[in-house]
Amino acid sequence: MLSFPGLEDIVSQDELNVFDNGRYEEVVQMLSDLGYLAISEEEGIIVDSDQLRSAVKAFRKDAVRASLIGKSGLDMPFPDDPKEDHEGILTYREFSVLQLLVSLDGDFTLKPLAEIRTLGVYVRVLQYRFHLLGLLESHPDGFFTDELRLALNKLSGWLGNVSVIELLELTGNLKKLIIRLKESRAFADELVYFRFRNESSNRFSINGSNEEFLDRLKKDMRKNSSGFKELKLKSKPGKYDRQFFDDRCNDPDGKFVMRLLQLSQWTSGYYLGRIDGELGELTFSSFLQLAQGEAENGNPDFKMNLFVGYIADDFWVVNPHYLIDEVKLSETDTQVTTSAVFESFSQEYEQLDSPDKEVVDKNMRAAWKSMNVGFSSDLKSSAHRFRRIYYGARSLLQSFWKGLKNIFRRLKDKVIDLASGLLNQVKNFAKFIYREIREALHIFSRGMKFLFGSRKLVSTDCTTRFDFDMDSITGSPEALTENSLKEHRQLLVAATTGLTFCLKLTGRIIRLAVIAGMGWHKLVLEAGIMLRKLIKECYSEKEYTGFVIDPQE
Amino acid sequence: MSALSKKFESIVNGMNLALVDFTTLDVLTISGNIKSILSKEGKIIKPVDLILNYDAEKTDVRVEAFTHVDFDQDVIQFYRDGIQEEDLTYKLHQQAVESSKAARLGVLTFIKEVVS
Structure with a gap:
């Protein structure tokens, strides 16, 4: 649960609970999309804890083999109640790798076939894309089968003169793929x-x-x-x-x-x-x-x-040609980034007086809550089991960017009717902004807990206590068992994996709060912006593209 | 200044960084009556103090391993007689050293961000 030691009298738990939503469902959907998890057909049950644990384990193994995450992930513990303790299901890094793998915005390019054929996670990504396109009936399983080969050939045949590398790129860039297919001879006359x-x-x-x-x-x-x-x-x-x-x-x-x-x-x-x-x-x-x-x-x-x-x-x-031309599916404005949308929103927000800020906050919270409640109940109902929320960013970004002022005007409306389907833009915007903030606040919370919490890690038989300067004393029984060692190692790994990234963000948030003297609502927006900047610094010059491995992991 | 930023300021001021030694890293693994060392809320015993005052005859705590990393990264490691690399206690201590190093790096990064 999201909490900040030392700030209990400043930020209410109600304020924080808003940002504790949606992560579990997102993890379930992404693992299911890649075939690591079979969602139960039974009404009310999405997936049980053991299934989720196995799915995470299988994903980690594959991701380590493909050098997408560091080996330390294999030693991470799994929470007893993953729905409640959703922070513990995956590390932040693993979470962002999954987001990248299921994106259809051209953020992730697969390596040539010869290299990916034996790497299950990449084959699953390809299978997931072809499954969505309806060219592959079976669910992703990580095996490069004849069915997948046929699907590749079929798409290649429609597109005409296309190299394998380009074909792989197109499968992960939906807008580009649609434009190419529209221009192809196979679909030129299609109604x-x-x-x-x-x-x-x-x-x-x-x-x-x-x-x-x-x-x-x-x-x-x-x-x-x-x-x-x-x-x-x-x-x-x-x-x-x-x-x-x-x-x-x-x-x-x-x-x-x-x-x-x-x-x-x-x-x-x-x-x-x-x-x-x-x-x-x-x-x-x-x-x-x-x-x-x-x-x-x-x-x-x-x-x-x-x-x-x-x-x-x-x-x-x-008339599909009309839609593709009119909504300018080919438009790719490289200036539109997550940071740019955040900053514009933050600037608009700053210009408001306090009562209007409250209305915007209230409406954003309501939109985010409504979206999460809807998605969570859809996942529980077998009738809606395969409904999906898209978790990519770039397509959504372009959609927001064009109408940001308008979205903001709506958010300033005193009463916002979230039942109306026409407010999808507002809901999507809240999802986009709050999801980033949620991640930033969870990282910040982890940093605050580590720095100002007890820094005492207790497993069944062992205890480790860190000073503020991180000298440590570990106590163990004289006859240490394999299980006790494994359990305590997992705790230590979980406490320290990705900690540098986390404390870097924590340090920046605290510094900004002190220097700029800002209140909670402005700070959470700034936390979202800072997280995005930090990811760019750590992983790549561009957002998402050219994703590289953090050497610290 | 908002209440939130005042709170953060007091947290940062309360860290007493001047009193913290980041030049060396000490990691200690003990067994026996570990509760007497690790369960005291509030009071934190420094590994080096425990080592300096350690008298095997007068305590029911046994030192299993101790690692001291100097400011120039020189490392001194001590293991109780008989501990081998394949022993579980050895592995536990190695993990504690790695975790302390990772945590130290994190805290230094944090401080750099806060004071820069």
Whole structure:
């Protein structure tokens, strides 16, 4: 649990409890995504403690083999109650490595096939990506199988002239992959048909109120595109061909494109559902939210009715080319970084008077809480078991950056209606900011506990006590057993692994608080910014990319 | 200045860094009646004081191993007669030394960040 020795009278436990959410679920999802963990089918149970322990152990072994983490991780203890003691499940470093592995924002590039084939963790990353794309049926297991080889060949065939290295890079950079596929011969004429019952169908009727759909489609597709001609002809009143649309709804290529759109919606924070290539209520409403979000972000030209069209009966058609072009999926603004978003938010926040600051804090907390409660209960319900929250950063960042002022204006609203789906942007923003702050505060808490706590590590048979200058005395029984040694070693390793990183951040936070004389709410924002800067200093010049191993581990 | 920053200031001032010796590192492993040494809340006995005042005849605490790392990284290690590298106590002591070194590095980094 998050706590700060010596600050109990300044920061209430209620304030801290807000930042104790979401980590357990995030770890479960990431380990499950990489196939280390099978989520239970039973209602109410996500995963039991022993399964999680085994999954963490298997991940650590793989990550050590691939030199992603240091060997000391193998000696780390595992908490008895991982849900309560979620800090103890993984070290901060392991946690950030996992985040990197499951990102689809181009932050992590796989090594050439010859090198990764025997390294389970990399094979799992590749399997996870192909599984999401629907090109691999089986869940990640770390084995380079024929099924995976076939999936690689299939994607390579669609993309045309592409090297293996580029192919591997594209699988981890969803936006780039979608653009490349859109430009490929295989998908140039692709339209997506689906069955969907919705009350708003008349508003989207391509032969009624929404004739603009076909006009726009004509511009987006090749002049003699068979896809366009077929749609126009078969949907005409009097020539309506129900069988044709029925068949097209089952077209595997169409389902693949819908899956890509779902993935794009997922990584932009609009879609929290299954990635299954089927268009249902959640997917449809995510597109409505995208249209609303684009309007708020200053792109009023994006219109839902140019993206989806209603044909007849329950048949609909999607123009994927329009969405990809209009929301500028290819846009990669390298200036948009986590630090930049944090700093802009912090500056906006500083300009507020105290009552408005309180409203922003209150609304941020409510949005974060609502997001975590929703996700946690979705994971418990077997009906929603495979809903996902995207934990990458770059796609979300670009989405926030375009509409940051607008998000801030919303956060300043006195009453924020979090039940409304249209506030997804606010929820995602709170998730993004609070998740960083959560990590910074947990690291800070660990530093404060180590420095100003008892510094006494007690296992069943042994005790170690450190001075402030870290001289130590360890007491053990005369007949020390293997188990006692193992248990105490784990404690020592857990207390000191990554401690330098942790105390570096702790030192910076304390120094800034003393020099700038800031209060708690400003300080937590600054802690998030400082963590990001420290990661950049320690690991890389750029954020995330070029991830290297911290020599201290 | 906010209450929070005042609190941090008093914490930093209370660290009494002038009284702390970062030039050497002492790591001690003991057995026997360890509670008499390690369970006293508040009072911390320095390893070197325990060694200097150690009299095997007058105490029920046994010194198993002691490591002193000097400011120039010279290391002096002492092990009780009969302890071999494969012994569990030897391994426990080695881990304690590694952990103390890692913790020392962390604290020095912390101090550098606070006072720089």
